[in-house]
Amino acid sequence: MLKPQRRTGLVFFPAFDWAISPNHPEREERLLYTQDQIFEEGLLDRGNIVEYKPGLATYEDINRAHICVPDAASVVTESHLISAGGAITAAEKVLAGEVDNAFALVRPPGHHAMLVVHGARGFCNVNIEAIMIESIRHRYGPKRVAVIDTDCHHGDGTQDIYWNDPDTLCISLHQDGRTLYPGTGFHDEFGGPNALGATINIPLPPRTSDEGFMMVLERVILPILADFKPDLVINSAGQDNHFTDPLTDMRFSAQGYAQLNERLAPHVAILEGGYAIEQALPYVNLGIILAMAGLDYSQVREPGYNPERLRQSPQVTAAIEAEIEAVLKLYKGRQAAKTKIVAGANYLKRQKVIYYDTDGISERQEETVRVCDDCGGLVMIESVADTGKMVFAVILPGRCCPVCRTHGEHFFERTNRGKFNRIYFQDRERGIFLVK
């Protein structure tokens, strides 16, 4: 079967001289064998696969997506600027029309980094997808973006950043939070009041295999995407679903990953987690690149691949069926749900407790969102961390109605430092970032 070949950009930055610590899963060795496989397969000799050097993200880029405490420079090192820069480069090449799609094989990952950043959690410091998306919006104008997070862990950071944004669809497919970090990502986490249904979570039981992932893709993800009509589809492509991953319990295979990417057809894929660096990553990444480039991936096979042994049980299938039904039901009823949830209020609050496991920091947040039918709504966050930092942030959404804008600017002006270390103003529509 002859497939149409596509021009695929590859931003490959293995950061061979950086690690969280020498024995940490996020260490220099992580992408070494993946590089070996890519080079040995001669992928870069293929005319339709083009390699790009990553650009460097700036603190300005970071401040479009995050509120960093006390500032961006304190929470990142060069490795994060290059990782985020690589994601941005990948997206830029697609939007500039140089390639049809692109894969940023970069480290360290980012999907556990939330809107407010006090430190590192889940091996992530800043959210490279969010930084990429906001950078693209800044350069190319407002875009409807869909992020499909296929990493084995719930993409809680990306979810948090876009919780109130109806123009950014965040779908996360992950191992059930009752069995794995970060412990969240249930189907009732459905989005803020102005963005219900723009956050979709599908938790999967342990020992889900290719079949289960493809079921969810075909019956939930693709239909919702068709409904949402995004300008840009992004695959937050973590590879820790693999049957050999040391930190998780799923049974996805290289073939499965390749098929998923072929069907999903993302414009940009970004590496997230995945720590089976010898047994999985070289083959999974090979499969993804071949699928994105429209090349023959049918013979990509990791050692120890035995489809019979990986098959999921009927119980797993039944559990997934139940999840699919629940998610679709919620999605269909999202308009009606808003009235019930809002119940006539002008502002809604939610309380969050966030733990930064990589740095050992504990944070409490109160997030207030203005109920709005015209835009994502003004958001205000009060955040206290056990490092002693207390901050307040006012955030205007990427598409902001005049009322939310007036209220937001008013709140920022009126609030005095007082008990807060810092007060931040992030205007995503106009690209303004202020600190007082």
Add this chain to the structure above:
Amino acid sequence: MILGIDVGGTHTDAVLMDGLAVVRKAKVPTDERDLLTSLLAATDELVDSGVIARLERVVLSTTLSTNAIVQNKIDRVGLLLVSGPGLPPDLPVRDGDGCCLAGYTNHRGQEIFPLDHRQAASALGQFREAGINHVGIVGKFSTRNPRQEIELGEIAAGLVHHVTLGHRLSGHLNFPRRIATTYLNEAVWNRYHRFVTEVVNFAATRGITAPISILKADGGTIDIRQSVEFPVQTILSGPAASVMGIVALTGCRSDAIALDIGGTTTDIVLFANGAPLLEAFGATIEGHKTLIRGLRTRSIGIGGDSVVDYRDGELKIGPRREGVAAALGGPFPTPTDAMILLGMTAIGSREKAVAALRPIAAAMDRPLDEAAATIFHETCRRIGLAVRAVIEEINNQPVYTIHELLEGWRIQPQTLYVVGGPAQVMAPELARLLDCEPCVPEHAEAANAIGAALARTTAELTLLADTEQRIMTIAEEGFQSQIPARFTRQDAIRVALEKLGEKARKLGAAERDLELEVLEAQEYNMVREFVTAGKNIRVRVQIKPGTIGLLAPKEGRC
């Protein structure tokens, strides 16, 4: 005394050097069908019994392998491939001449699937029945562990005339390129072997006892007898000879650009710190991408004799060349004619040049001298653009460490060296366009032969050490050995340099030419189940291209 000979497509150039000065030069036409005769003719012109007694080295650059490949005068080769899972490779042979066998070695050199000896023997039997006498054996990741290739080689040894094993040709990764390189090596092996035998015999009959070396694509030399097993390394040595000539004639030690402006094309080479840059992955020949270390040369279709035309408001210069300049009797106007008209050079007939350019000027609606000036400037401008594009490409090469990315190594050429017919005339304008100092070296017309004469031995080695498996591998040498668990990166570097020295001496290097360099030395913690299991150490060392000396500077030389 040194004898350097470059057997080119049209001419064979030779120089005899005493110390580092040119004593005699010779130029004879090349007989394409019999390179050996051209070689012998050039030699006999320069060398007599007195010289022979004092001859210390002889270096040949020949187009034998290149021509054989380009003209498809090669043997049929059967390929045995152990490709395992992954992307099925495109094969350089017809269907049936390539056979994918069971077996697989992974990136760590661990045997994942064993070979099936009967399958291999059967495939070889089929090759023999088809009349195939030459076999190439290539396995994926054979540079990590050559054992499966060696096993197959042993089976094939008795059954066919000759075998090439992939891992001996390069220590670099890239299975498709390894296949192409192995195929080409085996395809020219016979022809090249005969050539070497004849050269060695000729030398014996003349009483030449000096070591004879062959020039390679990277501008380095290899002893002729060692070269027999690796004929594919002698491809594309022509451009390398010219480049090494420039090195010898100019003593370049910084970043620079070198242009060879020929009749049809202009060849571009860049230097970093005085050494010519090499192709990132390997040289390409006749559309085959290989692992051969070759100079990074770019050729554009603009030269002194390019056809000049003005059509639909556009000035076309090349890529066609249909003969010499009009001033010399050629059929079309050329940049050379423009230069003659402008008084920049005084060859041939000015009237003929004018006559050829008149219609162009009319089409451009410009006076004759303005049209000629435009042609000249455009020729220079387009060459300049091509050079800038090459520099951009080099400066945008991907790097994989934070250090390299932030350091942002860039090449910043200071000098522009120009050789070729119109070099003197075009150098100043080109240098201006490229922000460089121009330099047209003396003896430029014999640069290729001088380059061959003075090129020194080059070699490269990749050493991999895996302290978890306690194995050290240098694939190109077919070398594997046990190492202790405490083997360090320093140990790896030490061993690699030792082995490189040994290899270089075997290839004909003199002690004083052993300038060894570490290209890469990386060490990774291998962690399994949260415990450090060992270290994955990768070292690459080389002797970079260079000359054994520089020509004594003459006055007037830049």
